[in-house]
Structures are given as C-alpha cells and as structure tokens.
Amino acid sequence: MGYMYVDGMKIAIEGEKNILEVIRKAEIEMPTFCYYSELSTYGACRMCVVENEWGGVDAACSTVPRDGMKIKTNTPALQKHRKMILELLLSTHCRDCTTCSKNGSCRLQELALRFGVKQIRFKNNRPVKELDTSSKSIVRDPNKCILCGDCVRVCQEKQGLGIIDFAHRGSNLQVMPAFDMKLCDTDCVNCGQCAAVCPTGAITVKDETEKMWDYLNDPNKRVVVQIAPAVRVALGDEFGVEHGKNVLGKAVKALKMMGADSVFDTVLSADLTVMEESKEFLERVKNGGTFPMYTSCCPAWIKYAENKHPELINNNISSCRSPMQMFGSVIKEWHKQSGDERELVSVAIMPCTAKKYEAARPEFTENGKRIIELSLTTQELATMIREAGIQFADLESEYLDAPFDIGGSGAGVIFGVTGGVAEAVIRQCSDDKSSGAIKEIKFIGVRGKDEIKEAVIQVGDREFKICVVHGLANAEKIIQATQNGEMYYDLIEIMACPEGCIGGAGQPFAISPERDKRAKGLYHTDERVQIKFSDKNPSMQYIYDEIIKNKSHEMLHVHYEK
Structure with missing residues (x-):
C-alpha cells in the first residue's frame, strides 16, 4: 500500500484507478462534468485539475495515483482556472435556467453557484439550434450541450449503439446523431440513459x-x-x-x-407475466420449441431486437406482453x-x-x-x-x-432488479415450492449486479441453463455467442438499463451504491410478503376467471410487426 498527500493530508492508495477517487476519500468534493466511474475516462472538462508539487496541473480523473505524490486541490490558480471554464461554458450556453426542466438539478448551474460566477463577459454569437422533440421518450436541446461526452460514452459503451457522437471540429464541435438526423429516424431504443447522465438540460426525458x-x-x-x-x-x-x-x-x-x-x-401483472411466460417456456420444452427463449418485459430490448436482430422477434423472444x-x-x-x-x-x-x-x-x-x-x-x-x-x-x-x-407476490416485486424476472420464472417452474427452495434459488447465480450472470437449475430430470444480462452491449455479446454456437442457454433475461429497472432513466439518477440499496429494498419487500410464488396469489384466479376468461392470448400476448 502506498500513500499520497492531498492538501497536506496523508491518504492511503488502495487500488484507486485515479487520483480523483483518492481525493474523494479525503472528503473533498472535486468538481466534474465528464467523469462517471462506470464509464471510460474522457478528461475533457478539465474542472478536476489539481496542482502538483512543481506547480503544474494534472487532470485528477485521468492521472494514476503514485506513492509519495503531492497535490493541491484548491489554490488561487485553480480557482481562477475553474471560474474561467465555467464562464466560457456559460457564454455559449442557453441561460433560460428558470424554465429549464433541469432547473435545480443542473450540474452547470450548481457549479456556477458554487464558484461564484456572477457575470459572463463574453457574448454568445452562436445561432439558436432547433430542439429535437421527435422521440417519444426524450428531448434533445443542442443549445444546452457543454460537450462533456457523457451521453456519447453511455450510448456506445453501455448500450453498444453509438446513436449520438461528436461531429465537426474546433469551435464547430457538436454532439448529434449522424448527419444531424432526428432521433426518431435513428436506431435509438428510447432507453434514456443519455438523459440520465447528461449534466445539463441538453438531453431530458419528455415531460407529460x-x-x-x-x-x-x-x-x-x-x-x-x-x-x-x-x-x-x-x-x-x-x-x-x-x-x-x-x-x-x-x-x-x-x-x-x-x-x-x-x-x-x-x-x-408481473405475476401474470410469470404465469404466462413460465407456461410458454414449459410448452417450448415439451414441444421442442425454439431456444433460447428471451424475456420480453423491457421495451428498449424489444426495440433493439427489432433494429438489430429481427430474426428473434416472434420467434425466440417470448410473446408475453x-x-x-x-x-x-x-x-x-x-x-x-x-x-x-x-x-x-x-x-x-x-x-x-x-x-x-x-x-x-x-x-x-x-x-x-x-x-x-x-x-x-x-x-x-x-x-x-x-x-x-x-x-x-x-x-x-x-x-x-x-x-x-x-x-x-414476492416473485413479482423482484421484477424491478436484474435477475428478478428469471428468478420469478425459476420459482414458478420449480417442483419444490418450499421456503428452503427459495433460499437455494437466491444463491444459484441470478442475483447480483454483474453485467452477465449464469445459472443452472434442475426441473424434474432436465437441467436448464439460464443467462441474465443488463446493458444492451452485453446483450449483443450473448446473442453473438449463442448464434455462433459458442454458448447455449434455455432462458435469457435482458434488461437495457444498469442493474435492471432500478437503474431506469426515469428514476432519480443513481450510481451503483444507490442502485444497490434499491435492489436490497426490493429483496427485503420480497422477504416480508407471505406470497412468494405467482400462482399462489389469490388474485390470479379472480383475474383469469372473471376478467380475462377465454381471452388470455388476446389480452396478455403480442405479435410484433417486423
């Protein structure tokens, strides 16, 4: 273990990948726009620069900590540097803050207030760009973009799509879809993760x-x-x-x-989904149907499959709504x-x-x-x-x-976390409905925040292989592996958002530690409810007998138009 000195404090280096993480251990909140620990390091905004012992400056997010390193985080030169960056960003930024949907939660607004930026000396000569409201889910306002690249990286690295990227050079640099197309004309899957990581109002969720x-x-x-x-x-x-x-x-x-x-x-209705999806899965087993069977709960995944893998639609993907x-x-x-x-x-x-x-x-x-x-x-x-x-x-x-x-039931509650749909189906298909069986299912491999998880279960005399994936870039890896014959699975659960629905773009923004608490909250709720299996929910019989009657396929399943 090595040590470095942050503003004179001796701080242990314990495997941190950059000095920014070491600084945060010292309870110093460094300003950043472009840094997310779950994405690659970009180092563009330069707000996190620190002063080294020779008077030079280093970007804290992209500098590896070294034993004996000495840095300062808040010198007069650094204060001036950060204020200048903020003033330059604001000089080309739409400043209709009071009517912006990110008012009160905008990172640019927050840092301008923190560093006391009271006036802008530079005139904004850029033409006002048109808003893109074509998407059903998100709105893109180029006038509020600060070129931090967060949206570009999350779309490419987490979803494997690259719908938006940098275009042009120098002072003409912009973030946009290819050829400045409308979002509705691209292969955007509406996951909204670009809006989730955007620090300003440049990409926001459509307000209804x-x-x-x-x-x-x-x-x-x-x-x-x-x-x-x-x-x-x-x-x-x-x-x-x-x-x-x-x-x-x-x-x-x-x-x-x-x-x-x-x-x-x-x-x-998650219980209804478990009932119908389990039935469909077991029918495929009985009739030698198409495998793997993919879950169908995530609409971003369905859109991705339509765009990239139409051969899976109405075939491998469950017909359940x-x-x-x-x-x-x-x-x-x-x-x-x-x-x-x-x-x-x-x-x-x-x-x-x-x-x-x-x-x-x-x-x-x-x-x-x-x-x-x-x-x-x-x-x-x-x-x-x-x-x-x-x-x-x-x-x-x-x-x-x-x-x-x-x-x-508890099985329906855990739909909100990655692995929850797979676990609910496993519970339903399992021959053993005892409390001990549920405890065993917890540890077979479907729980946890790993991006790709595998599990094996025994139902009767047959062994089933299950895969759980979150993030569409990871989903593509699994699809390629199964289609190339490298891997075999019977059931694959796919969720587009990090750690499943708890990390959805419509949620209050959260990084991994907060998402972990959400997952624990759902599992805790599952533990507290008496009904653990979807078919044991007494409402199921009422819904099937009194409401659905003989229209189960019509009301609960879908045939997508390719």
Missing part, C-alpha cells in the same frame, strides 16, 4: 405531466394508475427518504390526493365490466423512458385508442407531488384499491 393534470381535473375521466415495482424504492430519493425504502403506500396516498380514482400495483401492457388490458376489461360510464384513462408510473415509446406502439391499441394512455416516469410523479405541495416524506401510507388490493 400537463397531460396528467388535465386528466385528473376532468370529471368525465376515470383515471386509473398502476405503479411499477422499481418505483417504490426510488421515489423517496426525491424527498429525502432513506435510499431504497419502500414508499409504495405513500405514492398511493399522494396519487389519491392529486385526484386519481384508483391506484393499483404493477406487481400484480410487458407487465404494464398486461395490466392495461386487464384494467380496460375490468372497467367495461364495472358499469362506470366515465371514459377510462389508464396511466402507468414507470422507472423507464422506453415505456413512453411502448405505450404509443400500434400493437398496444384497441379501436385506435391506446391501452395505456400515458406512461409517466418516477421523476415526473415527483414533479407533480412537489407541484401539488404534498409533504411526501410525512405522508401516511394508503392501501391499494379494490379489486386488486391484495397486490402481488
């Missing part, structure tokens, strides 16, 4: 809260809301609640206060049977930006009308709660509404 307010305030509309599993362990982050704490009851209360007529839990769409169909049929003459507005609160795209797909319409009228993100719900003046952290919990007030 005004539509929601209109629905809630219309007496002729019956607004029914479903809440996804991952939302309950992330929404509290926006209101100072302990990271990973389950706030489903508070969310139900807040939605009812804002005017929602009924609030349900998407965990219930996502839990959101399954519940949408169930709610629609339940509404018809209820006798309520108001117009149904089915709304989903999701951790995912791609759900906005999924909701608008023609496959999920009935008589020209969307099954899910509106898909809002966790952050959009938080915005509405603040707008309504609701003191979320102080709310008492409220129960879900009948007839789906029982909610879902």
Whole structure:
C-alpha cells in the first residue's frame, strides 16, 4: 500500500484507478462534468485539475495515483482556472435556467453557484439550434450541450449503439446523431440513459405531466394508475427518504390526493407475466420449441431486437406482453365490466423512458385508442407531488384499491432488479415450492449486479441453463455467442438499463451504491410478503376467471410487426 498527500493530508492508495477517487476519500468534493466511474475516462472538462508539487496541473480523473505524490486541490490558480471554464461554458450556453426542466438539478448551474460566477463577459454569437422533440421518450436541446461526452460514452459503451457522437471540429464541435438526423429516424431504443447522465438540460426525458393534470381535473375521466415495482424504492430519493425504502403506500396516498380514482400495483401483472411466460417456456420444452427463449418485459430490448436482430422477434423472444401492457388490458376489461360510464384513462408510473415509446406502439391499441394512455416516469410523479405541495416524506401510507388490493407476490416485486424476472420464472417452474427452495434459488447465480450472470437449475430430470444480462452491449455479446454456437442457454433475461429497472432513466439518477440499496429494498419487500410464488396469489384466479376468461392470448400476448 502506498500513500499520497492531498492538501497536506496523508491518504492511503488502495487500488484507486485515479487520483480523483483518492481525493474523494479525503472528503473533498472535486468538481466534474465528464467523469462517471462506470464509464471510460474522457478528461475533457478539465474542472478536476489539481496542482502538483512543481506547480503544474494534472487532470485528477485521468492521472494514476503514485506513492509519495503531492497535490493541491484548491489554490488561487485553480480557482481562477475553474471560474474561467465555467464562464466560457456559460457564454455559449442557453441561460433560460428558470424554465429549464433541469432547473435545480443542473450540474452547470450548481457549479456556477458554487464558484461564484456572477457575470459572463463574453457574448454568445452562436445561432439558436432547433430542439429535437421527435422521440417519444426524450428531448434533445443542442443549445444546452457543454460537450462533456457523457451521453456519447453511455450510448456506445453501455448500450453498444453509438446513436449520438461528436461531429465537426474546433469551435464547430457538436454532439448529434449522424448527419444531424432526428432521433426518431435513428436506431435509438428510447432507453434514456443519455438523459440520465447528461449534466445539463441538453438531453431530458419528455415531460407529460400537463397531460396528467388535465386528466385528473376532468370529471368525465376515470383515471386509473398502476405503479411499477422499481418505483417504490426510488421515489423517496426525491424527498429525502432513506435510499431504497419502500414508499409504495405513500405514492398511493399522494396519487389519491392529486385526484386519481384508483391506484393499483404493477406487481400484480408481473405475476401474470410469470404465469404466462413460465407456461410458454414449459410448452417450448415439451414441444421442442425454439431456444433460447428471451424475456420480453423491457421495451428498449424489444426495440433493439427489432433494429438489430429481427430474426428473434416472434420467434425466440417470448410473446408475453410487458407487465404494464398486461395490466392495461386487464384494467380496460375490468372497467367495461364495472358499469362506470366515465371514459377510462389508464396511466402507468414507470422507472423507464422506453415505456413512453411502448405505450404509443400500434400493437398496444384497441379501436385506435391506446391501452395505456400515458406512461409517466418516477421523476415526473415527483414533479407533480412537489407541484401539488404534498409533504411526501410525512405522508401516511394508503392501501391499494379494490379489486386488486391484495397486490402481488414476492416473485413479482423482484421484477424491478436484474435477475428478478428469471428468478420469478425459476420459482414458478420449480417442483419444490418450499421456503428452503427459495433460499437455494437466491444463491444459484441470478442475483447480483454483474453485467452477465449464469445459472443452472434442475426441473424434474432436465437441467436448464439460464443467462441474465443488463446493458444492451452485453446483450449483443450473448446473442453473438449463442448464434455462433459458442454458448447455449434455455432462458435469457435482458434488461437495457444498469442493474435492471432500478437503474431506469426515469428514476432519480443513481450510481451503483444507490442502485444497490434499491435492489436490497426490493429483496427485503420480497422477504416480508407471505406470497412468494405467482400462482399462489389469490388474485390470479379472480383475474383469469372473471376478467380475462377465454381471452388470455388476446389480452396478455403480442405479435410484433417486423
């Protein structure tokens, strides 16, 4: 173990890849725009530069720590340097901060305030560029881009897509899709991870809260809301609640206060998904069907497969709809049977930006009308709660509404974390339904945040190989390996976002430690509920017998148009 000196403090070097990480151990918060520990080091913004013992400057994010190294983090020269960078960035930046969707959470705004940048001496001579609102999920505003490259790297390194990149040179440098195409004309999968890492308002999630307010305030509309599993362990982050704490009851209360007529839990339809997907999987086994079978819950993954691997659509990929769409169909049929003459507005609160795209797909319409009228993100719900003046952290919990007030099983709850869908299917297919069997399943390899995980289970006299993947770049590796005959799997779970839905772009932004707490929150909820298996949920029989009846395939499955 070596040591280095940070502002005179002796700090141990314990395998950190750069001096920025060592500095943070010394409880010094270095300013950065372009550094994310989960992405490659870019070193473009130069905000994290430090002064070495010879008076030179080094970028903390790209300098390897060495034994005996001495640096300073806050000299007059460094202060002047950082203020100049901020002033230059702001000189070419749209400064309509009060109306920007990132107002209050913008990194540029935060650092300008921190370093006391009060005026801009340089005139902005750049022409105003057009906003790209073509995507169903995100909005791109080139006027707010600071060229940090975060979006470029996350799209290439994590999703393997490279939809946006740097174009031109020098003062004309921009970040854009190839040939400045609209996002809707590219192979963008709407995962929104570019918006999640963007430090300014250059790429943001499309805001549809005004539509929601209109629905809630219309007496002729019956607004029914479903809440996804991952939302309950992330929404509290926006209101100072302990990271990973389950706030489903508070969310139900807040939605009812804002005017929602009924609030349900998407965990219930996750149980439906487990029932249908397990049935489909076992039928493939029995009939010698196509393997591997891929899960179908993630709309960004479905879009990726359509773009890159159309041979998997309606073949290897499960025909099951996502839990959101399954519940949408169930709610629609339940509404018809209820006798309520108001117009149904089915709304989903999701951790995912791609759900906005999924909701608008023609496959999920009935008589020209969307099954899910509106898909809002966790952050959009938080915005509405603040707008309504609701003191979320102080709310008492409220129960879900009948007839789906029982909610879902523990198997449905863990859908929100990578490996959760696979584990739920394993539970359902397993011959052993004892508590001991569930404990064993925990340790077979589907849990954890590794980007690619493998597990083997025994069902009857047959052994099944399972793969769990998050990140589309990793998914491509597995697809290539299976198609080339290098690997064989029976079931492959794919989620586009880091660690699954808990890391969705619609969630409050979180890096790995915070996502870990969300995962623990979902597993803790699973441990606390009495029902561990989807088929043991008493609501399943009611839904199948009274609502779905003989329309299971029509309501719960989908055939995608290639």
